[in-house]
Amino acid sequence: MREKREYILLTFQTTSEAMAMERFCGKREIPGRLIPVPGEVSAGCGLAWRMPAEEFPVYETAIRDSGILPENRVRLLL
Amino acid sequence: MIYLDNAATSFYRPPGVERAVVEGLRTLGNSGRGAHEPTLRASRLIYGAREQLARLFHAPDASRIAFTCNATEALNTAILGLFSPGDHVITTVSEHNSVLRPLYEMEERGIEVTYLAVDEAGRLLYDKLEESRTEHTRAVVVTHASNLTGNVTDLGRVSEFAGKYGLLLIVDAAQTAGLLTIDVEKYSIDVLCFTGHKGLMGPQGTGGLYVRPGLSVRPLKTGGSGSHSYERHHPSVMPEALEAGTLNSHGIAGLSAALSFIGEAGVTELHEKALGLARRFAEGAGNIRGVRLYGDYAAAERAAIVTLNIGGEDSARVCDWLWEDYGICVRGGAHCAPLLHRALKTGKQGAVRFSFSCYNTKEEVDLALQAVRKLSE
Known part of the structure; x- marks a missing residue:
C-alpha cells in the first residue's frame, strides 16, 4: 500500500468555490492541490483543497483572509 | 457575401x-x-x-x-x-x-x-x-x-x-x-x-x-x-x-x-464601429424613395440595427432578393416580436433587418445601400 501522510482538507459547497481556492493558492504559491473528496468526508462539492498538515499553520491566516469560505476543514491520513 | x-x-x-x-x-x-x-x-x-x-x-x-x-x-x-x-x-x-x-x-x-x-x-x-x-x-x-x-x-x-x-x-x-x-x-x-x-x-x-x-x-x-x-x-x-x-x-x-x-x-470601441456603420446605412436608406425605417434613429444610444420596408413589398421577398441578386445576408419576415410588429403595423409585411458588427466595412454598407436603392426603383 502507498505510505499515508497527514493532510488538511478544505471542502466546499460548490465547484466555483473550489476553483476560487485553487486560483487563490496558486497566486500566493500556497502548496497543495485539488483532489476528489474521500468517501469518509461529507462535503457538498466533490473537490477538496489538500495541503500537507505541517504546512497548513503557515498559510492558515492567508487562507482565512481570502474571502473564500470552506464548507469544512478536516485532518486526514491519505 | x-x-x-x-x-x-x-x-x-x-x-x-x-x-x-x-x-x-x-x-x-x-x-x-x-x-x-x-x-x-x-x-x-x-x-x-x-x-x-x-x-x-x-x-x-x-x-x-x-x-x-x-x-x-x-x-x-x-x-x-x-x-x-x-x-x-x-x-x-x-x-x-x-x-x-x-x-x-x-x-x-x-x-x-x-x-x-x-x-x-x-x-x-x-x-x-x-x-x-x-x-x-x-x-x-x-x-x-x-x-x-x-x-x-x-x-x-x-x-x-x-x-x-x-x-x-x-x-x-x-x-x-x-x-x-x-x-x-x-x-x-x-x-x-x-x-x-x-x-x-x-x-x-x-x-x-x-x-x-x-x-x-x-x-x-x-x-x-x-x-x-x-x-x-x-x-x-x-x-x-x-x-x-x-x-x-x-x-x-x-x-x-x-x-x-x-x-x-473595448466594448465601447467595438460598438461604436458597428453603430457608425448602422448610422451610415440608416442615413442612406432613409433618403431612398419608398423606403420606410422603423425605430428611433435620433437616439444617442442604439443597437447597430436598421430595419426597413420597401413600399408595400413583402419583407421575406426583399430579403431573398438581397441574397439571390446581391449576396447580402439579412433577416426578413417576422422577428419573434409579434406585439411590436403589430404596434408598428408590420404584422403582415414583416420587416427587413440589417444588423452590423465591428467586422463589417463601409464598403459593405455602401453596397447594401446600392442594392436597396436598386430594389426600390
Whole structure:
C-alpha cells in the first residue's frame, strides 16, 4: 500500500468555490492541490483543497483572509 | 457575401474563438466531475469565463453567473423560476418571444401581465409605467434593446421605477451583451439574461444569467451537479443551483476567447464601429424613395440595427432578393416580436433587418445601400 501522510482538507459547497481556492493558492504559491473528496468526508462539492498538515499553520491566516469560505476543514491520513 | 445579420448571430468572430473551441475539444474533461487534470482544466476554464462575465457586467461575484445554452433558456429560468400565481408583472410590447412565451405560460398558471406600449417609432411609453403598477406587481421584465428596431431601453428610468416600489428588475440583454456597457449594480438589475453568440461573438449554445446576491430562482432543470450527490434536491447554491447536467465547456472555451478579445478591444470601441456603420446605412436608406425605417434613429444610444420596408413589398421577398441578386445576408419576415410588429403595423409585411458588427466595412454598407436603392426603383 502507498505510505499515508497527514493532510488538511478544505471542502466546499460548490465547484466555483473550489476553483476560487485553487486560483487563490496558486497566486500566493500556497502548496497543495485539488483532489476528489474521500468517501469518509461529507462535503457538498466533490473537490477538496489538500495541503500537507505541517504546512497548513503557515498559510492558515492567508487562507482565512481570502474571502473564500470552506464548507469544512478536516485532518486526514491519505 | 456580405453578412448583415449579426443580430441573429455573429458570423465573423475573433480568430481565437475557433482555436479555443478546437483546443477545448482536444483537452477538456467534464467540469466539476473529478480532480484529474482534464476535468480540472474544464473547471478552471469555466470559472475563468464566469469571472470574465462578472467583470463585463460589473457583477460583484463570479458565482452569481450561471451558464445556459442561450438567452431563451436564461429568460425561461428567470420568468418560470421567480413568479407565482397572483403575481403581477410589467413587461413591454417590444419583447422577443423568449420573454413573451414564458410570460404567456405563467399567465395560464395565474400571474397577470401588463404590456407597456410604444409610440410610432417603437419608443417605450415610460410615463405609463406608474399606471401599469398594481398592488401585486412583483417585477419589470424588459429588453435592453429591441431586436426589431434597435431602440435601447432607458434602464436608468426603469430601474428608478422598479427601485421606488421594490420590484424585481429582469433584463433581456440578448441584443446588448458585449455591445453596450451593462452595469448590474448601477441599475440594480436583479437578473440579467444574455446569449454568447451575438454581441459577445462566442459560439452558439452559450449564454447565461446573472442573479443578484440574495435572490433565489427556482431551477428550470435539475439533475447532475457534481455536488451534493446524495441529496434528493438539486443544490441551492449558485451557480450550480441553475446548472444541471454537463456544461458546454467547448462552447464556453470559445466564449472565453471572445470575451478576452472584447476585453482588449473595448466594448465601447467595438460598438461604436458597428453603430457608425448602422448610422451610415440608416442615413442612406432613409433618403431612398419608398423606403420606410422603423425605430428611433435620433437616439444617442442604439443597437447597430436598421430595419426597413420597401413600399408595400413583402419583407421575406426583399430579403431573398438581397441574397439571390446581391449576396447580402439579412433577416426578413417576422422577428419573434409579434406585439411590436403589430404596434408598428408590420404584422403582415414583416420587416427587413440589417444588423452590423465591428467586422463589417463601409464598403459593405455602401453596397447594401446600392442594392436597396436598386430594389426600390
